[in-house]
Amino acid sequence: MREERIVSEASDRSVAWFDKARSAEIVNGRMGPETPARLREVVSVFVKHLHAAVVESRLTEAEWMEGIQFLTAVGHKCTDWRQEFILLSDVLGLSMLVDAVSHDRPEGATENTVLGPFYVPSAPAYPKGGDICLDGQGEPLLVTGQVRNEAGQPLAGVTVEVWQTNDEGFYDVQQPGVQPENNLRGVFVTDEEGQYAFVSVKPRHYPIPDDGPVGQLLSALGRHPNRPAHIHFIVRQDGYDPVTTHIFAPDCPYLESDPVFGVKPSLIAEFRDSRDQNLARTYGLESPFWHVEWDFVLVGKADR
Amino acid sequence: MREERIVSEASDRSVAWFDKARSAEIVNGRMGPETPARLREVVSVFVKHLHAAVVESRLTEAEWMEGIQFLTAVGHKCTDWRQEFILLSDVLGLSMLVDAVSHDRPEGATENTVLGPFYVPSAPAYPKGGDICLDGQGEPLLVTGQVRNEAGQPLAGVTVEVWQTNDEGFYDVQQPGVQPENNLRGVFVTDEEGQYAFVSVKPRHYPIPDDGPVGQLLSALGRHPNRPAHIHFIVRQDGYDPVTTHIFAPDCPYLESDPVFGVKPSLIAEFRDSRDQNLARTYGLESPFWHVEWDFVLVGKADR
Known part of the structure; x- marks a missing residue:
């Protein structure tokens, strides 16, 4: 004892x-x-x-000190308009993992992906079919689709927020004075059949901000900074889990090596080379134009 | 197939x-x-x-965002003279762990501990027995000892660098204008018998810088910021692994809860209340004074 x-x-x-x-x-x-x-x-x-x-x-102590200096540089790069720690989280796959842990959606529901740093909450509202390309630059693109719940019922009055790069790979906020304000951003609402539609241009791949410590890390790791061409969406309706996602162009050379790991197979869209005269007339387009048909499936909050 | x-x-x-x-x-x-x-x-x-x-x-996404904001605040707190990421590493035990991984010293060799943020490379040189307390404030302390190699042989010409707080818990660099420059810092060299000695004052516990995000984290974790009273040493000699370490006062109330986990049992010294008249005469002290006898054992670089 x-x-x-x-x-x-x-x-x-x-x-x-x-x-x-x-x-x-x-x-x-x-x-x-x-x-x-x-x-x-x-x-x-x-x-x-x-x-x-x-x-x-x-x-080792020397490596630890390098790590301290790297994190300090990441912190010092952060400003009101640049978030280098989010970028670090993104390129290490941590942002997508947090998303995956939080949004384990049922089969068939639209999957999330990263929000990214170029979201602007004040995008203008448009009627169905509105054209968000304000400078006429790029290859015309029509996006049409429906928002449904898991049971397949169309959801009316759903907010569909969209933003994307122009055909040179820049967001409006990256080119003030070059692109018109709010170029390629818009907020749409689904009609009574759950349908939405908008006119835009085909997006292009673009590098994540790579002039800081995260860009140096990517380069040291032998990785490129180019995000594959995509269109951002936030789709939300009261009583449903909001979906923050992209759709990706299938022909982008960076599709399989997105630096932020945002691509999911279920988010790769078909971009059809359309000559449909009815659609062209309805949406005021000249033929040919790109056409993406893309439906969203939302999950009710009570269903989880 | x-x-x-x-x-x-x-x-x-x-x-x-x-x-x-x-x-x-x-x-x-x-x-x-x-x-x-x-x-x-x-x-x-x-x-x-x-x-x-x-x-x-x-x-969760909200927790991830809190983490991003915390790391950003840590980065923004870093300046040329304040390293909040090192402080974060310290309070999470990572600095001590890196040290432990790097310096797995043989039994009997003096152990390392953290360098801390108050080291100044330009401390003045003193002869053996010099008094590093420049303002006469505090309870007199005599530190004497020997530096040896693992075989027990005395090492002559070893640099013994020392720095510590005053009896109020502040380093000179924290109180410019209050403490004399280079107060309680000095560089000594061992004599032909490997002996060193210096006169100082009894150090006091002090809080790590806790006015930033790391201080907020410590507080949220229910931990105090007070480092137990200690004296810093760097002991170095060509051909031997330098030792960066402390000796700790055994009666400090924070000894068992050092916020940076720097205490090792082998580094807790005996602070004796001495009335030795010979020592008092030799080092110009009035009785009583505190006396620490402390030996260092260095490991040859070739021995590892």
């Missing part, structure tokens, strides 16, 4: 001292009783895995 | 698309053939563990 007690006291006391063999346990054991349970959980899990990474990689 | 080939092709192609079940593998698989082997290894290990942490914690 005596010996057992001594061993146990020694072991209790040793909790205080740092020990490589159970370093994460020691760090996490320091949290106080008032620490909110979820904060405790998240911090514990990240501390555990970061410690495991240091040990597994046998990180 | 036919079926096997189809399965294998589908699986090859699916490498391109993001997949929650093997997300880290997909991200790491993107590195190019020119990526240096060590960079590939370190990035792969950290990506693997960060992905595992996201999945295990089921990190």
Whole structure:
């Protein structure tokens, strides 16, 4: 009995001292009783895995210092209009993973992908079929489709927000004075049959901002910065999980190597070379034009 | 045979698309053939563990955004004279772990601990027994000892660099105009018997810089910011592994809860309340004074 007690006291006391063999346990054991349970959980899990990474990689002091300097440079690159840590999260696949963990949607429901840094909440509203290309530059594109629920019922009054690059791979906000304000951005609402439609131009691939530390990292890792051509959507309706997603052009050379891992097979659209005279008349287009038919399937909040 | 080939092709192609079940593998698989082997290894290990942490914690998008904002705030707090990422690494136990991974010293050799942010490379040189307390404030302390190699041989000409807080818990660089420049910093050299000695004052505990995001994190985790009272050393000699370390006062209330996990049992010194008249005379002290006897054992570079 005596010996057992001594061993146990020694072991209790040793909790205080740092020990490589159970370093994460020691760090996490320091949290106080008032620490909110979820904060405790998240911090514990990240501390555990970061410690495991240091040990597994046998990180040297010089490499640790390089890491400190890299993170500092990432922080210093962040401004009100540039978020280099989100970019870092994106290129490491962490943003897509968080999305995947949060939105495990049922088969058949439209899948999410990354929001990206070029969303502007104040895009103008258009009637069905409106043309969001304000400068007439690029190859005309018609996008038509329906929004439904999982049971296949059309959903009326759904907000379909859209934004994309021009045919040179730039968003309006990247080219103030070159592109008109709000070029290639618009908000649409589905009609009573759940239908939406808009006219635009074919988007082009473009590099993520690669003039900062994340761009240097990508380059050191032998990766290119070019996101495959896509159109952004946010589709939302009361009572349904909002969907933040893209549709991708199937012929883009960067489709299989998106630097932010945003491509999902279910989001690759067919861009048809259309000469449909009825559609051309309806939407005021000249033939030929690109046509994408794209439906969205929303999941009710109560269904999850 | 036919079926096997189809399965294998589908699986090859699916490498391109993001997949929650093997997300880290997909991200790491993107590195190019020119990526240096060590960079590939370190990035792969950290990506693997960060992905595992996201999945295990089921990190939500809101929590991810809080993390992004926290890291951004840490980056913005970094300046030429404040390194908030090192502080973050310190309070998460990562700095001590990197040190432990790098310096697995043999039994009996003096152990390392963190460098800390208050080291100044230009401390003045003193002869053996010099008094580094320039303002006469605090309880007098005599530190004496020997530097030896692993075989127990005294090492002459070893540089023993020392720095510490005053008795109020502040370094000179934190109180310009209050403390004299280079107060409580000095560089000593061991004599032909490997002996060093200096006069100082008893150090006091002090808080790590806790007015930034790392301080907020510590507070949320229910942890205090107070480092237990200690004296810093860097001990170096050509041909030997330099030792960056502290000695700790045994009676400090924060000894077992150092926020940066720097305490090792082997680094806790005895601070004796001395009335030794010979020592008092030799070092120009009035009795009583604190006395620490502290030896260092260096490991030859060739021995590792």
